[in-house]
Structure formats: structure tokens, C-alpha cells
Amino acid sequence: MAVRYLIEDQVCLITLDNPPVNVIGQALRAGLVAALEAAEAAGVQRIILTGAGAAFAAGADAREFDTPPVPPHLPDVLARLERLPAIAAINGTALGGGLEIALACRYRIAAPKALLGLPEVTLGVVPGAGGTQRLPRIIGMAKAADLIAEGRTFLAPEALDLGVIDAIAADPVQAARRLPDAVLACHLAAADRPTPAPEPLTTARARAAKRTAGQVAPQVALDLVEAATLPLPEGLARERAAFLALRDSDQARALRHVFFAERAAMGRKPAAPATEITQAVVVGGGTMGAGIAYALDGIGIAVTLVETGAEAAIRARANLQNLFDEAVRRGKLTPEAATARAAGIAVVTGYDALPPAQIAIEAAFEDMAVKRAIFAALDAALPETTVLATNTSYLDVNRIAEGIRHPDRLLGLHFFSPAHVMKLLEVIRASATSDTTFATALRLAQRLKKLPVEAGVCDGFIGNRILTRYRQTTDILLMDGALPWEVDAALEGFGMAMGPYAVQDLSGLDIAYANRQRKNLKAQPGVRYIPIADRMVEELKRLGRKTGAGWYDHGGASPAPSAEVAALIAESSVAAGIRRRAIPAGEIVERAITAMIAEGFDILEEGIARRPADIDLVLIHGYAFPRWRGGPMHHADTLGLPQLLSRITGYAAQDPLSWRVPPLLSRLVAEGRRLADLNLSERA
Numbered sequence: 001m002a003v004r005y006l007i008e009d010q011v012c013l014i015t016l017d018n019p020p021v022n023v024i025g026q027a028l029r030a031g032l033v034a035a036l037e038a039a040e041a042a043g044v045q046r047i048i049l050t051g052a053g054a055a056f057a058a059g060a061d062a063r064e065f066d067t068p069p070v071p072p073h074l075p076d077v078l079a080r081l082e083r084l085p086a087i088a089a090i091n092g093t094a095l096g097g098g099l100e101i102a103l104a105c106r107y108r109i110a111a112p113k114a115l116l117g118l119p120e121v122t123l124g125v126v127p128g129a130g131g132t133q134r135l136p137r138i139i140g141m142a143k144a145a146d147l148i149a150e151g152r153t154f155l156a157p158e159a160l161d162l163g164v165i166d167a168i169a170a171d172p173v174q175a176a177r178r179l180p181d182a183v184l185a186c187h188l189a190a191a192d193r194p195t196p197a198p199e200p201l202t203t204a205r206a207r208a209a210k211r212t213a214g215q216v217a218p219q220v221a222l223d224l225v226e227a228a229t230l231p232l233p234e235g236l237a238r239e240r241a242a243f244l245a246l247r248d249s250d251q252a253r254a255l256r257h258v259f260f261a262e263r264a265a266m267g268r269k270p271a272a273p274a275t276e277i278t279q280a281v282v283v284g285g286g287t288m289g290a291g292i293a294y295a296l297d298g299i300g301i302a303v304t305l306v307e308t309g310a311e312a313a314i315r316a317r318a319n320l321q322n323l324f325d326e327a328v329r330r331g332k333l334t335p336e337a338a339t340a341r342a343a344g345i346a347v348v349t350g351y352d353a354l355p356p357a358q359i360a361i362e363a364a365f366e367d368m369a370v371k372r373a374i375f376a377a378l379d380a381a382l383p384e385t386t387v388l389a390t391n392t393s394y395l396d397v398n399r400i401a402e403g404i405r406h407p408d409r410l411l412g413l414h415f416f417s418p419a420h421v422m423k424l425l426e427v428i429r430a431s432a433t434s435d436t437t438f439a440t441a442l443r444l445a446q447r448l449k450k451l452p453v454e455a456g457v458c459d460g461f462i463g464n465r466i467l468t469r470y471r472q473t474t475d476i477l478l479m480d481g482a483l484p485w486e487v488d489a490a491l492e493g494f495g496m497a498m499g500p501y502a503v504q505d506l507s508g509l510d511i512a513y514a515n516r517q518r519k520n521l522k523a524q525p526g527v528r529y530i531p532i533a534d535r536m537v538e539e540l541k542r543l544g545r546k547t548g549a550g551w552y553d554h555g556g557a558s559p560a561p562s563a564e565v566a567a568l569i570a571e572s573s574v575a576a577g578i579r580r581r582a583i584p585a586g587e588i589v590e591r592a593i594t595a596m597i598a599e600g601f602d603i604l605e606e607g608i609a610r611r612p613a614d615i616d617l618v619l620i621h622g623y624a625f626p627r628w629r630g631g632p633m634h635h636a637d638t639l640g641l642p643q644l645l646s647r648i649t650g651y652a653a654q655d656p657l658s659w660r661v662p663p664l665l666s667r668l669v670a671e672g673r674r675l676a677d678l679n680l681s682e683r684a
Helices: 026-042 062-066 074-082 097-103 131-139 141-150 156-162 172-178 181-186 202-211 217-229 232-247 250-266 287-298 310-329 335-344 368-381 397-401 435-447 463-480 484-494 500-507 509-519 532-538 563-575 585-605 612-623 632-639 641-654 663-671 675-682
Strands: 003-008 011-016 046-051 055-057 086-090 093-095 107-110 115-117 153-155 279-283 302-307 346-349 359-362 387-390 410-415 424-428 451-455
Touching: 003 026, 011 026, 026 074, 046 055, 046 097, 046 172, 055 097, 062 250, 074 097, 074 232, 086 097, 086 172, 093 097, 097 115, 097 131, 107 156, 107 172, 131 141, 131 217, 131 232, 141 202, 141 217, 153 156, 202 217, 217 232, 232 250, 250 451, 250 612, 250 632, 279 287, 279 368, 287 302, 287 310, 287 335, 287 410, 302 310, 310 335, 310 346, 359 368, 368 387, 368 397, 387 397, 387 435, 397 410, 410 435, 424 435, 424 612, 435 451, 451 612, 463 484, 463 500, 463 532, 463 563, 463 585, 463 612, 484 500, 484 585, 500 509, 509 532, 532 563, 585 612, 585 632, 585 641, 585 663, 612 632, 612 675, 632 641, 632 675, 641 663
Parallel strands: 011 046, 046 086, 055 093, 086 107, 093 115, 279 302, 279 359, 302 346, 359 387, 387 410, 424 451
Antiparallel strands: 003 011, 115 153, 410 424
């Protein structure tokens, strides 16, 4: 049963018991109604509500959001609960509907490590069972607005400071039993409290607009908090209507898609047992290598960082120290802990005295000869069971594996910078990679709290391959008539965190230039070569922010459009015999995002990605694609695959060098299927 109850000594103890986290599905709601009916019939003096296991209730069952609501509805259940002398004994996580249950009780006691919050806006909806109406009555309008619009979670001590709970106890149930009758009697239910004093929510609205640009739910949530000044029944009716309307919106569907995709990636069970890692070697102490070493050290793995010489070792140690200093500045580590941890990472030169590590991760310069030489040295210096991982962003992992003993132990681990912060980890499975090696990588990702996405071997894997196609398409837009700042503005309007040219200025134009030279696009048949980016580096020597000039001029307080760049682009169009035209923002977005989607179809066709949702995760977490659009492949389903097929067919007729219709897209349209169907067929 999803709910258990026990009545004795005029107390009804109700236990929510829907493993693993007591999600509030229809069975739990019905069970709660039955328990409340029994408590009322018995005339108990108090009701204590708690959860089984480590959770109180972790919120609604999001799977129900895609089906019509089934009674009993949680708002109706809580209206009944609110009339009774109930105490919430919050033993663990109380999120969303779980916290709304607690808010409908007269008194709330939480365990010291209980996690609370109303995170509904992160799924594109608003609290739908009284959260926006009861919380302002309990803690005030401004504090409630901040919590609800941000969807922020918080621990019991902060909840007590805010007034969300009334007490903290190691055993909340026993504390609820011992609560004096007089104390319970003087605590009013939210319905019986005065409406909150109106407060301006200007700051909360500005903060929400900045943090969640383009998203609807946070601003609707703030509208509802303002409506808490109305009589409670009217406010609850408004809240429920808003919840149901948002639940069926494109944004909510997209955010639910990402939520389930993340859960599937994090919970993936490998086909073989993993090797537990206690020691690791990291080769290269630059920004990426230092970040990887810092992250490994943070989960208790002994790290040896290898550099080529004394000067490089000094720089590596400085890079590590900067990370520990930053942790101290942010309050994540004490100075003493930072000093001890920094000293615990061994920095060595050469491969002569490496420990028998279970994994070695190479984070050196993006050059095939350099990487192969490193792995030859690691192969000779480490046990033949050591997992060997390359952090390459583009290079052929199969070629890197050539020549080492037992190539089945080599794979790619493509961290994203900064490696100790970014959640995404592309796990590149080479043709020889064994199940045990892959399982060990997944286990390491879980320990690092990374989001692992499996990818096959190709140039750029999933993310950088799509990025290359995206940039190539925007470069074509420059040649045809757009300017970099117009492209950036259009794509930021779509929801990208930064436009492609602002990103290049930040990372450095020389990085993309080196990759283009490696691929020799100028000489490749069947490719529409656009010379603008190469000329920026070769002729104008504009490398981005680090040189004060890239696609933008960086001499002032903020980046500014560059007349020199505009002249170079116009000159390039003339040289190619192209008559430039004004390109509207909508067309810029349409072409650039469609290019991402088309490349994603090819990646799926070739088996580089296991499922469309994996592509979405990579682009959201690694390349700042707007989460609320669900990633490029989910966005393709939202657009409609028949319409997408028609669009790409038209592009291919206009520019056959740059566009072709992906065969997988044609097949799905012919079969009347969606990309979401492929996610279901791949679900573990």
C-alpha cells in the first residue's frame, strides 16, 4: 500500500510509503484520503504525517503530467487535511507536492538534513496544490516569491530561519508525539491565517527574468504569489488553473523530457562489473588537466599529475593552487583543508615512478602524435589492467589506441571546461573498448556526479561535431548577408546563452582555426568553404578577447561591433560573387538550429549516439542550448518532422553542398513516427 496508518492513544500516524521516494501518484493520494477518513471517524486528537525511508515525499509523479488528471486531486486532499490537527514530521526530502502536504499541516517538524523546496518551475509548471498560496501566508510574500520563482531547494536549518518549518528534531515523529497540545492548538493552519501584506516583487521578477530568460513559469508563479492577498479559495482556484495550463505547454513538455533523460543517463546500469578507482594518473597540468585532478581529489581518489619538465610542473602546481584558492574564496573549503588537499596531489615529471593506478587520464595538447606518445609511455609505466582514457575533443580514439597492450582498456572521457564544474561527460566508446572498461568509466562519472553520455568514435563525437556544423552554417549566413552581432542577437533571442561569435571570442579564434586546419576544409570536396574565419586569424590577427579584438572589438566596457570585421565580411562576399541581402532574425535561427538538428539525425543514423535524448543532454549541458526547449532533437519533434523534412528539402535544393535530407528523417516521416519513439525503444 502507498499509505499506511496506525491509530492509537488518540493519535493517527500516517506513513507515506511509495518507494523509493514516496512520489505522490494516484495510489498515494487515494491512500491519504482513506487514512484521513479513518482518523476523522476515530475522532483522534492529532494526526502525524511522515514518510517511509529517506523521503517524506519527493513531489508529484511527473509521468502523470502527460495524462488527464485522475481523482482524488491533491488540492482536494489538502483542503481536507488542513481542517484537521495535523503535524508534518518531515523525515527527509519534501519537494513540490511533498512540501505542499507539509504546508497544509498546522505544524512542521523536520529532520536536520531534510531537503525542502518547491522546484516546480524547473519543470515548466507552478505549484498546483497550494504552494503559491499557503507559503506566503506562512513566511510572507517576498520570501515566498524568491523560493517559488527560483525553484530553489534548501535544508532544514534554512527552512527554520525562513519560517517554513517550526522545529528541527533528530526524530520528527517522536517530537510530533511530544508536542504539547497547547502549542499545536495555538498554531493556525494557513487557511486560517491573515492574507499576507502586499509587497513589491520587482526584484524577484528581475532576477527571474535574468536567471530564466525565455521561461514562462517563473513569472506566472510570481503572479500567483501576488494573488495570495485574495481569499484562499480564489487564490487556490487561480493556482490550479495556471498549473493545468502550464502542464500542457511546450516548455513543460521540454523540461520533463530533459528531467527523464537526465535520470536515465545517471541511472544507467552497465553490462559488466566496474573496477573501483582509488588511484589515478592525470597527464597534463593545464586548465583541463588541473580541473580533472582537482575533481578526482575531491572524491577521495589519490592523484598523481604528470608533466613534461620542471617548468611545466611549476605551472601545473600553480593551476591547481588557483582552484583550491577559489574554493576557499567561495567558502567551499577552509584554508586548512585546501592546503592539505593541494599538498596531497603529487606533481611529477616523466613516467618513471608512477603508482599502480586503476585509471590514467590524458589531458594534453590536441595532437595525434603527442597523444599516442603519451599512451605508449603510460602503457609501459602502468599495470596492463589500468584503464587508459583520453580527453580528446575531436581526435580518433581508435587511432589513439593503436599499439598499446590490451586496447580494450582504452576509451575517451571528454570532460568539458571547467572540468571540476561542468556536469557533462562524453564517454567515447572505441571499437575495442570492453564492457568492464566502459562500466568503470560510468562508475567514475557517478562518483564525480557527472552526467555521462555514451558516444561513438567520429570527428568531434556528439557535441563538437554538431558545433562544427552549427558554426559552418552561421559562417554561410555571414557570407550571404548577416553580420556576427546580428547572428548572435538572433540566437540569444532563441535562448542560446551566447551566440556563436561571442563564444569564439571568449574561447579564442585560434582554437577553431587549428581544428579547421587539421581538417583542411579548403581542400575537401563537397564542402562549401567559407574563408571569413580563416582570414580573421591569418590576415587581421584577431584572436578574440585575449588580443582585444575578435569578431567584436574588446577595448571598451563591453564588446562592440567591429567595422574592420564588417568590411572583411563584405569583401569576402564580393570575392565569391555573392550579392548580400538582409537576413531576418527568424531565418538566422531557423537555419542555424535546423543545421544542429540535421547533424543530430546523421549522428543517430551512424550510431554515434544511442538515442536522441543523449544528443539533447550534450547540447544542453555542454553548449548552453536552452533547457526549456528540450534540446535540438526534442525541439525537432516540437516543430514537427514533416515540416522539418520540407524545410531541409528546400535548403538542399538551394545549396546542395551544405544541405542534404537525412535518411533517418525521411524514414520517420514515412512511418509516421517521432524522435521520441526512438528514446522509448532505447530506454534501459
